[in-house]
Amino acid sequence: PSSGIESATNTIRVNLGGVQDAQGNAGVGTGSSGNFSIDTRPTVVDRPPEVTVTISDERLTAGETATVTF
Template structure:
């Protein structure tokens, strides 16, 4: 048989299984259990170049005062690998970011806690992600 994936589909976890209960051999012995293919990935999204992962960065509090912290949430457009604090860009002289924590098991959402440094006053601050080191399940590297 030939398997044809649906258009505009991106999925890293796929198998094809056969339920052997309805299958008999030449002697009439019924099958038991299931047979399964190995895992395979699908990426049929139509683009000139495969879509790289994208990210949205949000912060739980946009006006931090002394003693406060904020949760920074990194939400990717799809499951990613290779994402770590080396990919996060911010002014470390104004604050620190805790270790990244995955939210759930889908590999799309990560959080960290931002703590401003004492005696700091600044109205212009950003937290960014350099996507060059981040890959999706199909190996497409992020850009920007």
């Protein structure tokens, strides 16, 4: 992949008709890899920190509580 890419959902597909086994038999159909992630972004020291914040209730009223996760 090119530099600066981040992607969590990737697979590799192969047309098996273009390959042969040791006995010379042509493959049939396609094969797919499992999922893999790619991150060619600069290292942590080269980019600002990131954080994901979630809150269990976005509309609180007096006396209510919520869980905030970082």
